[in-house]
Amino acid sequence: MSKIIVITGAGAGLGKNLAQRFAADGDTVVLLGRTRSKVEAVAAEIGERAMAVECDVASADSVRAAFAQIAERFPKIDVLINNAAVFAPSTVADASDAHIVDTISINLNGSIFCARAAIPMMGPGGHIINVGSESVDVPFWHLTLYQCSKAGLEQFTVSLRRELEPNGIRVTMIRAGQMMEEGKATGWDPEAAMRFAKANMEAGINLMSRPISQFKSVTGIFRAVVDMPADVHMGTVHVSARTAG
Template structure:
């Protein structure tokens, strides 16, 4: 029997790939995204019973409103995948208020807001999957804000695992490496920022052009395995990275 899965950041990248994969596997996907037109386009592509809901995960009121809409169609959900995130390099000296707050609200507060809103819909059994990043360990220059928020998600996920166990809710972190598909043409960062990011990483021995990249389709295989784990098996952390093979 298929699961009801809520995916945040479902309009692009890994979120879009997950929505397509889960729908093809027979799950019902609720696509959440800040830009309604993007998630609606994927929902239209997938067709009923999949549907899109506008949601800025960094805004608690919008999260509450989004999950109220989810509950209208699905009073019981099985899985929440906290995938939405913002990824932007900058130094402490140049960080703007907007950059700091957007990263904090989207990457760290967002999963918290969404998990809190999803809890009443799990109904005694559910699964929260929080997507983090290899940058937590790799420590890439100029990426401290992104990596810091992802490290925070990993910490709260570990605490939630114990807190929510009695409620029948499992919590898994998927720590992912670089990913891409045929539609990914690069970043939307200013060229100067992208060049400096590459240069600063090269100084510490990280050649961004040589780091292996996995395909989104391959990564969705790992999520499928996590989703299908037996109920008596807890998977706390899955670490994924690209391979040159």
């Protein structure tokens, strides 16, 4: 049965690939993103099964406005995928105010704001999926802020799962490893990126030798989680990259 699936951070990367995958499978996707032109471009590529909505997940007011707009077309939604996130290396000492605020506000607060807005639009069978990170367990250097935001998201997932179980709404954490989009640069400050690589190498983590998966490959995991039988639940799913052989 076709589902209404809301995806944050859908203008590029994993969010874009998820939207394309679900729409191709016959679902209707709602693309949320801070940059209207990006989500509108993705929606235009997908066609009639896509709706683009401008939304800054770090802003509670923006999230409320976005979900009010969604409700005008889809009073009920089936799935929310909290994918929006920012990722940039920095020590805490070197982090700017904006870096600290954006990392926590987008990666953690944004998922909470969106979940809060989505819950009243869901019924039994609804599903909230939060996208986590392997960095919670892997001791990468210069990722303290990112790791904290994702660790907080994991605890939020566990607690929200207990809260929503009586409502028949499932909550899943998909902890993902390194992924890439061909031809897309990280946008990192070159000096910060160099310090990041050097610090991890000195700690025994060779970033260049770590496998990286393709976004399109990972979408199959989300498809399986969304389609799991009603009497089955996956609380946490670990997805890691591997060297294809």
